[in-house]
Amino acid sequence: MSTNHQRTLVVVGNGMVGQRLVEALRQRDPQRRWRITVLAEEPRPAYDRVALTSYLTGTSAADLSVVPDGCYDDDCVLHLADPVDHLDRDARTVTTASGRVVAYDALVVATGSVPFVPPVPGADLDGCFVYRTIEDLDAIRDRAADTGSGVVVGGGLLGLEAANALLSLGVRTSVVEFAPRLMPAQVDQGGGEVLRRKIQELGLEARLATATERIEAADGGLRMVFADGSSLDTGLVVFSAGIRPRDELARSSGLEVGERGGIVVDDGCRTADPAIWAIGECALVRGRVYGLVAPGYDMAEVVADRLVGGDAVFAEADTSTKLKLLGVDVASFGDAHGATPDALEVVYADPVAGVYKKLVVTDDAAELLGGVLVGDASAYAALRTMVGRPLTDTPERLLMAGPATSDLGDDAQVCSCQNVTAGSIRGAIRDQGCADVAGIKACTRAGTVCGSCVPLIKTLLTQSGVVASTALCEHFDLSRAELFDVVRATELRTFSEIIAGHGRGRGCDICKPAIASILASLGAGHILDGEQATLQDTNDQFLANIQRDGTYSVVPRVPGGELTPEKLIVIGEVARDFGLYTKITGGQRIDLLGARVEQLPAIWRRLVDAGFESGHAYGKALRTVKSCVGSTWCRYGVQDSTSLAIMMELRYRGLRAPHKIKCGVSGCARECAEARGKDFGVIASENGWNLYVGGNGGFRPRHAELFASDLSTQELVRLVDRFMMFYVRTADRLQRTAAWIEALTDEHGDGLAYLRRVLVDDELGICADLDAALERHVGSYTDEWAAVLADEEKLGRFVSFVNAPDAPDPSIRFVTERGQIRPATPVSGDGPPVVAGPTLEVVR
Amino acid sequence: MTMLDVRTWTAVCRYDLLQPERGAAALVGDVQVALFRTHDGAVHALSNRDPFSGAQVLSRGIVGTRGDVPTVASPMHKQVFDLRTGVCLDEPDTAVAVFGVRVRDGVVEVSSP
Numbered sequence: 001m002s003t004n005h006q007r008t009l010v011v012v013g014n015g016m017v018g019q020r021l022v023e024a025l026r027q028r029d030p031q032r033r034w035r036i037t038v039l040a041e042e043p044r045p046a047y048d049r050v051a052l053t054s055y056l057t058g059t060s061a062a063d064l065s066v067v068p069d070g071c072y073d074d075d076c077v078l079h080l081a082d083p084v085d086h087l088d089r090d091a092r093t094v095t096t097a098s099g100r101v102v103a104y105d106a107l108v109v110a111t112g113s114v115p116f117v118p119p120v121p122g123a124d125l126d127g128c129f130v131y132r133t134i135e136d137l138d139a140i141r142d143r144a145a146d147t148g149s150g151v152v153v154g155g156g157l158l159g160l161e162a163a164n165a166l167l168s169l170g171v172r173t174s175v176v177e178f179a180p181r182l183m184p185a186q187v188d189q190g191g192g193e194v195l196r197r198k199i200q201e202l203g204l205e206a207r208l209a210t211a212t213e214r215i216e217a218a219d220g221g222l223r224m225v226f227a228d229g230s231s232l233d234t235g236l237v238v239f240s241a242g243i244r245p246r247d248e249l250a251r252s253s254g255l256e257v258g259e260r261g262g263i264v265v266d267d268g269c270r271t272a273d274p275a276i277w278a279i280g281e282c283a284l285v286r287g288r289v290y291g292l293v294a295p296g297y298d299m300a301e302v303v304a305d306r307l308v309g310g311d312a313v314f315a316e317a318d319t320s321t322k323l324k325l326l327g328v329d330v331a332s333f334g335d336a337h338g339a340t341p342d343a344l345e346v347v348y349a350d351p352v353a354g355v356y357k358k359l360v361v362t363d364d365a366a367e368l369l370g371g372v373l374v375g376d377a378s379a380y381a382a383l384r385t386m387v388g389r390p391l392t393d394t395p396e397r398l399l400m401a402g403p404a405t406s407d408l409g410d411d412a413q414v415c416s417c418q419n420v421t422a423g424s425i426r427g428a429i430r431d432q433g434c435a436d437v438a439g440i441k442a443c444t445r446a447g448t449v450c451g452s453c454v455p456l457i458k459t460l461l462t463q464s465g466v467v468a469s470t471a472l473c474e475h476f477d478l479s480r481a482e483l484f485d486v487v488r489a490t491e492l493r494t495f496s497e498i499i500a501g502h503g504r505g506r507g508c509d510i511c512k513p514a515i516a517s518i519l520a521s522l523g524a525g526h527i528l529d530g531e532q533a534t535l536q537d538t539n540d541q542f543l544a545n546i547q548r549d550g551t552y553s554v555v556p557r558v559p560g561g562e563l564t565p566e567k568l569i570v571i572g573e574v575a576r577d578f579g580l581y582t583k584i585t586g587g588q589r590i591d592l593l594g595a596r597v598e599q600l601p602a603i604w605r606r607l608v609d610a611g612f613e614s615g616h617a618y619g620k621a622l623r624t625v626k627s628c629v630g631s632t633w634c635r636y637g638v639q640d641s642t643s644l645a646i647m648m649e650l651r652y653r654g655l656r657a658p659h660k661i662k663c664g665v666s667g668c669a670r671e672c673a674e675a676r677g678k679d680f681g682v683i684a685s686e687n688g689w690n691l692y693v694g695g696n697g698g699f700r701p702r703h704a705e706l707f708a709s710d711l712s713t714q715e716l717v718r719l720v721d722r723f724m725m726f727y728v729r730t731a732d733r734l735q736r737t738a739a740w741i742e743a744l745t746d747e748h749g750d751g752l753a754y755l756r757r758v759l760v761d762d763e764l765g766i767c768a769d770l771d772a773a774l775e776r777h778v779g780s781y782t783d784e785w786a787a788v789l790a791d792e793e794k795l796g797r798f799v800s801f802v803n804a805p806d807a808p809d810p811s812i813r814f815v816t817e818r819g820q821i822r823p824a825t826p827v828s829g830d831g832p833p834v835v836a837g838p839t840l841e842v843v844r
Numbered sequence: 845m846t847m848l849d850v851r852t853w854t855a856v857c858r859y860d861l862l863q864p865e866r867g868a869a870a871l872v873g874d875v876q877v878a879l880f881r882t883h884d885g886a887v888h889a890l891s892n893r894d895p896f897s898g899a900q901v902l903s904r905g906i907v908g909t910r911g912d913v914p915t916v917a918s919p920m921h922k923q924v925f926d927l928r929t930g931v932c933l934d935e936p937d938t939a940v941a942v943f944g945v946r947v948r949d950g951v952v953e954v955s956s957p
């Protein structure tokens with residue numbers, strides 16, 4: 001027995017559920033009666049497996065971690081990459097692969113599950129994968145880089161998620177499903193059919209009622225042979241045909257396991273051995289294995305309670321699901337298949353719109369039992385909370401409009417992942433002062449797993465009368481979008497008038513640039529005219545980008561990345577003559593760094609004379625439209641992407657926006673211009689152009705989503721015009737399009753669908769106005785550099801010192817590295833630059 | 845009792861050369877000074893060196909107010925400084941030097957801190 005009356009808990013497995021147990025016990029056991037040792041097989045601490053797919057679209061492994069800082073210490077130890085391979089129940093010890101022997105007073109098995117790989121010959125060939133861990137995804141991504149096609153075996157929830165992921169990796173993907181419909185566990189035949197049509201439209205091939213007989217190696221790839229004799233060649237195969245509980249430790253130590261696997265436990269999650277418990281996907285509780293995280297969390301809470309002497313029991317879990325696959329909403333909840341005796345089904349189907357909804361009600365239509373929603377699941381969160389309750393309206397009306405949120409009782413469950421009720425959320429708002437979704441998430445954990453209840457949380461917040469502050473800063477109570485409307489309507493055109501009429505004080509580094517940007521978007525002349533000059537951030541003030549040492553970089557526009565040899569030579573000459581550092585940017589142009597303020601006009605003079613203009617690299621404005629060479633040169637290209645990119649860059653150049661805007665045009669589906677990483681991206685199809693919106697590189701990468709397909713050039717430009725102008729008018733300050741669309745989703749259910757209603761169907765009746773505003777912008781564009789060069793007063797501000805206009809700032813020092821300058825470090829006005837390694841100070 | 849002002853004053857520029865609510869850098873000996881003319885017509889002089897980045901750039905920050913305090917925000921990482929005291933309002937342990945400043949016959953003069 002351990003010292004200090006401390007007892008030892010050993011947890012096998014550090015997945016989502018094992019981790020939850022550790023946190024739950026820590027919370028319930030502040031005196032630390034339990035010492036915890038966690039033995040984990042994977043090489044990294046627990047991570048969010050539910051969000052695993054986001055790893056492929058840029059979320060890092062570190063971002064996925066679910067382990068809070070400070071979770072592990074002397075009393076709570078985690079050993080990674082050291083799986084348990086032996087359990088000795090008599091000695092009460094476990095032994096790990098590395099030979100570590102750990103004694104326990106209590107043992108919790110939280111080993112999760114493995115994907116089931118059907119025993120078909122060839123399933124172990126190179127190129128066959130499962131989809132469960134970060135390592136699996138690394139391997140799939142490597143393979144996908146070398147192949148154009150993939151097959152997912154299994155058309156269930158996880159299979160479709162994997163298929164979606166393959167598509168996002170640029171792999172042509174087919175799904176092979178044994179059942180006659182997709183997602184057989186969640187939806188019925190009607191819902192499955194709508195789902196199939198929708199995802200087929202989006203480029204995913206589905207082969208239903210198909211059994212795989214074997215897999216063979218063929219021509220450097222794989223060939224799948226089916227029971228009907230047909231075959232399919234592919235570069236890679238992902239198996240996602242269900243899960244198998246990892247119950248090896250129970251089996252080898254004589255504990256009971258279920259017929260189809262799973263460690264048998266009672267309602268308290270305890271095995272027949274009183275010292276051993278099992279939780280999560282490895283456990284068979286109440287006769288079933290749950291493949292969802294929420295019931296696993298409940299089991300963790302039950303065991304934590306029992307370990308400190310409680311008597312919690314695991315209650316039947318909610319297996320409702322809602323997800324979005326390739327932009328299609330799919331949800332099922334309660335008794336989705338109408339298994340309750342005499343249940344009635346009320347169905348609404350619109351195959352053209354791709355919507356299928358079904359409610360299952362009791363035979364007197366008085367109580368809701370469950371339902372299936374495909375194509376439009378906006379009513380999911382509210383409907384789910386009504387299961388088992390009297391209907392508040394006729395089933396038809398509930399199907400069409402969804403229930404009103406005010407109907408939610410305090411005991412109605414809002415977040416099924418974390419088991420949070422409407423009552424606890426109302427309590428958090430009332431008693432803990434939560435005023436926004438982030439606050440609710442922190443206080444109650446609601447909305448932190450799958451996020452499908454976030455719209456409902458928002459509604460509860462609004463109903464409670466707590467409105468999140470959207471004030472721009474201490475000087476303005478209005479949000480940026482509201483201020484935009486005010487300025488547009490009142491036609492005030494100076495900061496002093498605007499702040500006098502609608503704010504207080506003299507402004508700050510938040511509201512001044514925001515108003516400068518609004519004025520610029522509304523076409524109030526040059527951004528350095530009159531008082532506007534005092535509102536600009538230093539980058540806009542000097543029409544160049546400030547660097548760490550106080551020098552600036554200069555980026556001339558290179559529309560679409562196309563550059564003549566003559567112009568290329570001019571850039572080289574300018575860089576050489578002014579001693580600038582040159583680097584190619586990610587936006588297909590050339591950055592000239594190390595320019596001092598007083599040098600900028602002379603640099604621009606040379607560039608403007610050679611036909612260049614400002615590239616607005618310094619502005620919250622359109623940056624570049626990146627392109628590939630397209631059908632003009634490329635043997636794969638199907639459209640002239642370069643010409644389109646140049647046309648668009650010239651159309652939108654100079655348009656000031658809440659944040660920078662980056663774009664791309666690819667001439668074929670190979671996507672060499674990386675258009676899906678951009679705010680708007682265009683990808684050529686055989687029939688025209690596909691438009692994607694809301695992509696983002698940077699801090700939180702995100703793929704742009706398909707907004708419209710097979711557009712003519714004219715249709716495309718019209719849509720992008722509206723998209724840009726609507727973004728300019730309504731986004732928050734420093735909100736990129738990706739975040740803007742997410743915010744629209746929070747507000748309107750589905751941001752993209754909302755944008756289609758506004759920009760295509762003209763639901764708000766503003767399209768003509770947006771079109772006209774954009775045309776005004778195009779008509780009034782002038783080059784900001786040339787305008788300064790032609791204006792003596794503005795030129796007079798490009799000096800190093802008021803009393804020594806041409807004296808170079810003596811604190812700016814460079815050293816050379818690889819044949820070019822770089823700032824001497826540390827940047828300092830005092831003392832000589834530190835010269836490190838094989839570098840020399842240059843005197844200029 | 846009379847106090848003798850023994851500071852040395854250096855004329856740097858005409859007052860009307862300073863744009864309201866926009867800074868300007870001046871070279872006083874080999875020291876860089878950031879001059880600011882606020883909305884009410886007052887002139888402030890701080891060290892031009894941003895203590896957080898070490899770059900001589902404070903004169904290029906945005907001028908404004910926080911409450912009643914006249915301020916400038918560093919153009920590098922946006923820390924806000926009190927134009928009267930040089931104290932960083934976001935990190936009060938940090939301050940920049942404040943120079944004496946006066947306007948004589950329409951000319952701005954700066955003294956040592």
Ligand SMILES: Cc1cc2nc3c(=O)[nH]c(=O)nc-3n(C[C@H](O)[C@H](O)[C@H](O)COP(=O)(O)OP(=O)(O)OC[C@H]3O[C@@H](n4cnc5c(N)ncnc54)[C@H](O)[C@@H]3O)c2cc1C
Nearest residue numbers: 013015016017041049050083084111112280281291292293
């Ligand atoms: C792509 C994907 C998407 C999903 N989406 C959803 C969703 O939307 N909603 C939802 O509810 N659920 C979803 N799930 C399921 C969810 O991730 C699981 O229910 C949850 O992770 C189960 O947690 P667990 O701790 O029981 O198992 P796991 O997270 O699998 O953790 C078990 C851990 O134990 C380790 N282990 C196994 N054997 C040993 C041993 N002998 N010694 C030491 N360690 C061992 C394993 O390596 C693993 O790290 C998804 C799963 C995947 C793969």
